[in-house]
Amino acid sequence: MANKLILASSSPRRKELLQQMNIPFTVQSANIDESQITTTDPIDKVKQLAIWKGEDIPIQHLNTIVLSADTIVSYEQTIFEKPRNKNEAKQMISTLSGQVHDVYTGVMIRSLQEKKVFVERTRVEFWPLSEEEIDAYISTEDPYDKAGAYGIQSLGAMFVKQIIGDYYTVVGLPISRVVRELRDFGIVME
Numbered sequence: 001m002a003n004k005l006i007l008a009s010s011s012p013r014r015k016e017l018l019q020q021m022n023i024p025f026t027v028q029s030a031n032i033d034e035s036q037i038t039t040t041d042p043i044d045k046v047k048q049l050a051i052w053k054g055e056d057i058p059i060q061h062l063n064t065i066v067l068s069a070d071t072i073v074s075y076e077q078t079i080f081e082k083p084r085n086k087n088e089a090k091q092m093i094s095t096l097s098g099q100v101h102d103v104y105t106g107v108m109i110r111s112l113q114e115k116k117v118f119v120e121r122t123r124v125e126f127w128p129l130s131e132e133e134i135d136a137y138i139s140t141e142d143p144y145d146k147a148g149a150y151g152i153q154s155l156g157a158m159f160v161k162q163i164i165g166d167y168y169t170v171v172g173l174p175i176s177r178v179v180r181e182l183r184d185f186g187i188v189m190e
């Protein structure tokens with residue numbers, strides 16, 4: 001029997017990226033308490049959160065594969081997750097203005113027998129931004145469901161001077177690596 005993939009995510013971007021790769025899957029959102037995390041190291045954090053999300057989905061069959069991920073923005077010693085309000089969004093974008101930051105995405109792929117966890121990093125440089133530009137941006141919907149308060153795939157694209165690494169790591173799922181790793185779990189394009 002062919003293996004079946006479950007995407008343990010409520011992120012519309014992760015769903016779209018798997019669809020773009022012609023990989024068949026179903027969605028089951030993980031429900032975890034991210035505030036329970038204690039580590040402040042960005043790599044440990046995205047790994048742990050991806051593991052919690054993936055382990056929240058029960059596996060009942062030998063042919064079930066679960067994919068989960070977590071994305072954060074890291075600048076100097078600070079981790080930026082999703083902004084809770086306008087003030088936090090402004091603070092995040094103002095801090096990232098004119099600077100280079102890292103985006104980390106942790107991924108877990110698991111079956112009953114096996115587990116693979118990895119982290120991808122992409123470096124992003126922002127142009128120096130004016131206060132007017134930042135204020136205009138945070139009054140849109142764009143920043144609020146995204147780590148670091150910007151969407152590189154949407155309006156936030158105008159802030160990005162250059163990147164080093166996989167663009168899709170920033171969007172929330174390093175899809176080329178994920179496709180390769182999924183093959184080892186017997187998940188391939190239709």
Ligand SMILES: Cc1cn([C@H]2C[C@H](O)[C@@H](COP(=O)(O)OP(=O)(O)OP(=O)(O)O)O2)c(=O)[nH]c1=O
Nearest residue numbers: 009010011070071146147150151152170171172
């Ligand atoms: C930096 C950046 C992040 N993001 C998104 C990717 C992630 O969906 C989100 C970070 O939140 P996550 O907690 O990684 O994911 P999620 O809550 O959206 O979905 P789930 O936990 O159910 O899988 O930020 C962008 O879409 N564009 C960007 O440029």
